[in-house]
Amino acid sequence: MLGRQQAPTVLLGTALVHVRDTIGSCQTVRALIDSASQISAITSACCNRLGLQPSRWTVPVTGLSGQKVPDVQGIVQLTIQPRDKPTPAIQVKPWVLSTITSDMPARQLPVQVRAKCSHLMLADPSFDEPAPVEMLIGADIFPQVWKNKCSSLGPGFPSVYSSVFGWVLIGPVQEHPDIGAQSMLVSLVSSMESIIERFWKAEEPEAAPPQFTEDGLCEELLNSDMRKDQAHQPSTYDG
Known part of the structure; x- marks a missing residue:
């Protein structure tokens, strides 16, 4: 079983961000950072947790290969910020969708990946554990959250990129057998x-x-x- 080859894992950048709910309190939301998306999005379940009421919107949303995204429930306006400080407070109008993507990453990452970045303040401390994605940070606000620093963790490991939320890991992950x-x-x-x-x-x-x-x-x-x-x-x- 251990000798069987698995499909390579490509880690996409995730971050835990603070989002203000309807009463002004900050709640933690797990977000996927994707500069290739023209819009930002939030799941309907997360929207309900925050007590936000979507505004009706009829413009169609398309995904990969031009496929129409079903069940678009509207659009909301909210503010996101880092977990450790109140600034920057970024205004965003995400689309409300029933789901954004499946759990990420698809499977538990090798422990060697976490060991490589244990000295960094990570945007998502649980980046290596499969968990739901509640929000998508797209290109509409990407320039406000991204910084210009990047560092490689070495061959077979992803790279780390700086953001206002902390360091974000992105890239292919080589399988390290146990x-x-x-x-x-x-x-x-x-x-x-x-x-x-x-x-x-x-x-x-x-x-x-x-x-x-x-x-x-x-x-x-x-x-x-x-x-x-x-x-x-x-x-x-x-x-």
Whole structure:
């Protein structure tokens, strides 16, 4: 199983941001940062949690390959800001959609990725754990959240980019096999072989009975012939 190749994981940038609800309190929202999207968006579930009422909007929204995005519920106006400070406070008008994307990342990332960036203040401290995306930060406000710093974590690891929310990880992730899991499988195979060997030792006799061996059969035939000869010999008596 461990030898089977998996599709490469490409990490997209996520951030935990503060969004003000209808009473002015800040709530944490997990956002995907995507400069290729012309609009920003928010899920209807997150919109309800914030107590925001969407305004009706009839302009169609299209996605990848020109596919029409279904169930557009309107548009809202809100303010987002970093979790650790009140500025910058960025005004945004995201579209309200039933869903934005599936959980990201698609699967748990290798622990080596987290170890590589443990010294950084990350925009999403749980970037390596699959979790829902509640908001999409698109190109309409991308220039306000992005900075110009970038650093590579090394071959096989994503790069980190600076933003007003902290460092964001983006890029392909090479699979790093878990040595412990490999050792466990090898140990399991060894244990199975040992069990089978003990089973056959318990089922087989220590040695075959003499009558089933070649030497034993020859000896039995010889003894049988001798008994027959003795039976046919005449008896002699001394007179």
